[in-house]
Amino acid sequence: MKKQIVICYIAMVIISLFVLVPIILITIGTFTPRLELYKWPRGLISSRFTSDSFISFAQSYGVMNGLKNSIMVAVLTVVFSLLIGIPAGYSLSRFKFKGKSLFTVGVLTTRMFPIAILAVPLVKIYMGLGIYDSILGVAFIHTIFAFPFAILISHSIFASVPGELEEAAMVLGCSRLGAFRRTTLPLVAPGIAAIAIFAFIISWNEVFAATLLTLHNRTLPALIVARLEATTLDFLFASAFFMLVPCIVFIFIIRKRLLRMWGIILR
């Protein structure tokens, strides 16, 4: 028993280091003086703290705009995915209807076609619809990536909350919607938070479609990738850091809900 705990701890430390070390190195690199980055050998910690490269990156052309675009696209993707995923998952778990299993499989087939195949038709269609090079357009394609998972995850979450809770609430005086809001919704909130994290990260990480479908209104990753070759080390560190921070902030906000509720769910 004790041995197992020790092994468990070692594993946790290794996994944590695997995630944390790059984050720490990127953070250090970002706040190291520019010339020091090219020195060899150099110490782990820089000689002095400076936000020069951070600021120069932030001020370089298109970055703030890209950050704004990325955040908006990601938030829209979260909203769209939840708007589709929650009702669909709820219906799958609560109602019987024709073609239910076909629907479940059908949802996944949206991921069957690589975006590379769809690239040219997609651009053509987007231009026709007038959403090429727009935030909304990128959010749409990111939603396409995220919503199958949103549906499947919410389906299993709703399935784990007994329908009798809603029925009990309805008998006691709630409408169907009111019963959902008062019983099921608070119980599935942590799961929905998890879906939100998932959708956010899918959107935040996505480069190819974002590059393809935008020209001036690039998201941050699309912008950085476009400039990757012709750039300096300090710029790279700063851009990596820039990518990291909003993601971490978002996860920390959502995480609170995640932890607070798991403790009492479904007893």
Add this chain to the structure above:
Amino acid sequence: MAEVRLENVCKSFEDVKAVDNISLHVRDGEFIVLLGPSGCGKTTTLRCVAGLEHVDKGKIFIDEKDVTDLPPAQRGLSMVFQSYAVFPHMTVFDNIAFGLKLRKASPDQIKERVKEVARLVQIEDLIDRYPYQLSGGQRQRVALARALAIDPKVLLLDEPLSNLDAALRLQMRAELKLLQRKSKVTTLYVTHDQVEAMSMGDRIAIIRNGSLEQVDTPERVFNHPENTFVGNFIGSPPMNMLECNIVEGSNIAIGNFTYKLPESVVKAIRKTKTSRVILGIRPKNITITKDRRKNAFRAKIEVIEPIGEELVVHLTVQGKLLTVIASPTQDLRMGEKVWLTPDSRKIHIFDRKTGKNLL
């Protein structure tokens, strides 16, 4: 308090008729038990009354008001589910207060009422706990308190005791009955346990395959079963059913034996003009003797089960199995040949074709 009336209620799921033309009148303040084997449609009937299922045909009235198309919230009833369905994210207090808050009661009123019902079901000390900190029996009480808090016109109970252990079930059975007597709320109680039904119900509605077989007091259901199904289903061990033929007017033939029927029984049967019948007799109403008596027939003891205050004796009569309850003071051996005398006042004669009680 209210009466509940079901008129020709039907409900099907795909091609299965769960409720098949049930009409039932539950009187004001009555404790009625819907009893039947699992899958007979008793829970569906209850859910139709609650409004959780929409009936295909027929009408449901609560106090002369047609509620057939009303949502559950507007029927003024409450329900205790088999799984209790206590809200896991709320304290016991909030669970009980749930219905009161929806009815926009003032905080003081809520507090007082919650206290009152919590005391009634003896959970005052648990009011601040969450359901996961409670035992099954305590959760059951919370569900009951939540249902009673809103002063329902009708209380629906769906196998509320089936998830409790045996000792607790006995205790809750008595408590529930007492509670109902005190609050005088019209109660529909679903169970598959005939002992529960007999001990709690003012009347019992026996359901099979979605249809009512008999609605009567426990005493009537036990002593005057309307058909073989009810005779078999009520009572433990079940009623003995012997297929036999009526011969020479007042005798019936059980294999090689003839058994003389009392005059009143003969009169009743003669009207129906059938001769192929089933003789029903409860295990308690047969006497085992070693010496031959008038109107007795021979049987062989196969197995004896001593269960404390009585013996359950399994015998064969001409290859047919029979159960008799005897006193442990009787000296009986397995394999022994004995004589059986049915109490002629306690026999039932059923039509073999329809299963209907002919008396």
